[in-house]
Amino acid sequence: MEKETQDIKQTQLTAEAHLNKFIAFAQKNKAALAIYRLPNDSKLQLLCDLSGGNYIEELNLEDLSPGFIVHPFQTGIDKIVSFDAEILAEISLNPANGASSKRDVLDWKKSPSEEIEKEIENTNLQFDFNLLENSSNHDSTLASDYIDMVEKGIQFIKREEFYKVVPSKIKNIESNNDINLGQAFINACKKYPNAFVNLTYSSKTGLWFGASPETLIEDKKGEYFKTMALAGTQAKSEKSIAETTWTQKEIEEQAYVSRYIINCFKKIRLRDFDEIGPKTIQAGNLLHLKTTFKVNTESVNFPELGSVMLKLLHPTSAVCGMPKESALDFISKEEKHNRGYFSGFMGPVHLNNLSHLFVNLRCCQIYNQSVTFYAGAGITEDSKAEKEWEETEMKCKVLSNIIFGI
Numbered sequence: 017m018e019k020e021t022q023d024i025k026q027t028q029l030t031a032e033a034h035l036n037k038f039i040a041f042a043q044k045n046k047a048a049l050a051i052y053r054l055p056n057d058s059k060l061q062l063l064c065d066l067s068g069g070n071y072i073e074e075l076n077l078e079d080l081s082p083g084f085i086v087h088p089f090q091t092g093i094d095k096i097v098s099f100d101a102e103i104l105a106e107i108s109l110n111p112a113n114g115a116s117s118k119r120d121v122l123d124w125k126k127s128p129s130e131e132i133e134k135e136i137e138n139t140n141l142q143f144d145f146n147l148l149e150n151s152s153n154h155d156s157t158l159a160s161d162y163i164d165m166v167e168k169g170i171q172f173i174k175r176e177e178f179y180k181v182v183p184s185k186i187k188n189i190e191s192n193n194d195i196n197l198g199q200a201f202i203n204a205c206k207k208y209p210n211a212f213v214n215l216t217y218s219s220k221t222g223l224w225f226g227a228s229p230e231t232l233i234e235d236k237k238g239e240y241f242k243t244m245a246l247a248g249t250q251a252k253s254e255k256s257i258a259e260t261t262w263t264q265k266e267i268e269e270q271a272y273v274s275r276y277i278i279n280c281f282k283k284i285r286l287r288d289f290d291e292i293g294p295k296t297i298q299a300g301n302l303l304h305l306k307t308t309f310k311v312n313t314e315s316v317n318f319p320e321l322g323s324v325m326l327k328l329l330h331p332t333s334a335v336c337g338m339p340k341e342s343a344l345d346f347i348s349k350e351e352k353h354n355r356g357y358f359s360g361f362m363g364p365v366h367l368n369n370l371s372h373l374f375v376n377l378r379c380c381q382i383y384n385q386s387v388t389f390y391a392g393a394g395i396t397e398d399s400k401a402e403k404e405w406e407e408t409e410m411k412c413k414v415l416s417n418i419i420f421g422i
C-alpha cells in the first residue's frame with residue numbers, strides 16, 4: 017500500500033545513523049539515492065529510486081516525474097540521470113544549531129511498503145568503498161600545469177578569443193575507506209548552513225558529496241523563477257561583510273555572469289525581472305559577489321520559463337566562460353581531467369511544486385581508496401595565475417576539511 021505525504025512512522029536514531037543505513041541500503045540494493053539539505057533549512061531530505069535511476073537523452077524539465085536530477089558538465093562519457101522519488105523521507109535536525117542529536121526523527125513521506133521501511137531501518141551493513149569504481153582522474157593537477165593553463169587563458173583573452181574562462185583542477189587525496197559518510201554530511205550541514213549540502217549515489221553516477229553555494233534555477237510552479245550570478249572569490253577576513261571591498265577584476269568577472277543571464281532573458285524577450293545585487297555573500301570561509309534574478313511567472317504568463325531558462329543557462333559563465341562556445345572549446349582542449357558531474361547541476365525536481373537545481377560546486381567524488389576534489393576559478397584579463405591556483409586550493413578545502421580535516 018502506498019502512503020504519501022503522511023507522517024507514517026518515526027524511528028529514534030541519530031541523523032547520522034539514519035543516513036548511513038540509507039546509504040548502505042542503496043548500495044546493497046543497487047538503488048539510486050539522493051540525500052540533500054536545502055540552504056538554511058533544518059530538514060534533511062532522503063530520496064531513493066529502487067530501479068537505480070534512469071538515463072535521459074535530453075533534459076526537458078516539464079517531462080520529468082517528481083524526483084532528483086544529476087546532470088554532468090558536458091554530456092558524453094557522463095550522462096544525465098534522473099532518480100524517481102519512489103521513497104521519500106525527511107529528518108528534522110535540532111533547529112537551534114542544526115546539530116544531530118539522539119532524537120533526530122525520521123518521517124517517512126512516501127514508501128512502497130512497510131517491508132522496505134523495515135529493511136532500511138534494519139540495515140546494519142557498512143557501505144563498501146571497495147565496490148566504487150576508480151575513474152580515469154588518477155593524477156592531481158600540478159600547480160605548474162594549472163598556472164600554465166591560466167596563463168594561456170589570459171593570452172586567449174588578450175587576443176579576444178573570449179572575455180572570461182573558468183579552468184578547473186582536480187586534487188586526489190588517498191583514503192583508508194573509513195569515511196563516515198553520515199557524519200560528514202551532518203558536519204557539512206552545520207558548517208555550511210546556507211549551502212545546498214548533497215550526497216548522491218548510484219551505480220550510474222558514482223558517489224558524490226558537495227556543499228554548493230550556487231543556484232542554477234529555482235522554479236516554484238505558478239509563482240516564481242529565480243536564478244543567480246555568483247562569481248568573484250576572496251577568503252573571509254576579520255572584516256565584516258559590509259566592509260568587504262572588491263577589486264575591478266572581481267567586479268568585472270561577476271558582471272560577465274550577470275550579463276550572460278540578462279542575455280538569456282533577452283533571447284526569450286523577457287523584460288520583466290527583478291535584479292537584486294551584486295551583494296557580498298559568505299560561503300563557508302569564502303566570500304562571493306551575488307546578483308539574484310527573480311521573475312513572477314504568473315504575471316509574465318510564462319509557466320515553462322524554468323525549463324526554457326535551464327536549457328539556455330547551463331553552463332553559465334560562472335563555471336565555463338564567455339562567450340560560452342569558445343570558452344568550452346578551451347576547457348575541453350586544455351583540461352586533462354574529466355569534469356564528470358563537477359560544474360554540472362543537480363537537485364530536486366517537481367517536489368512540493370518546486371524544482372531547485374544547484375551548480376555542482378565545492379564537491380568531490382569518492383572512490384575506492386581515494387577522494388577527488390574539484391575546483392575552478394574565473395579568469396579575466398587581469399588575473400594573476402598564482403592567485404587563481406590559491407583560490408582553487410581554498411575551494412577544495414571546503415570539503416577536504418569536512419572529510420579529512422585538512
Ligand SMILES: C=C(O[C@@H]1C=C(C(=O)O)C=C[C@H]1O)C(=O)O
Nearest residue numbers: 246247248249334391392393394
Ligand atoms: C568554479 C567554482 O566556483 C565558481 C567560480 C567563482 C570564481 O571564479 O570566483 C565563484 C563562484 C562560482 O561561481 C568552484 O567552486 O569550483
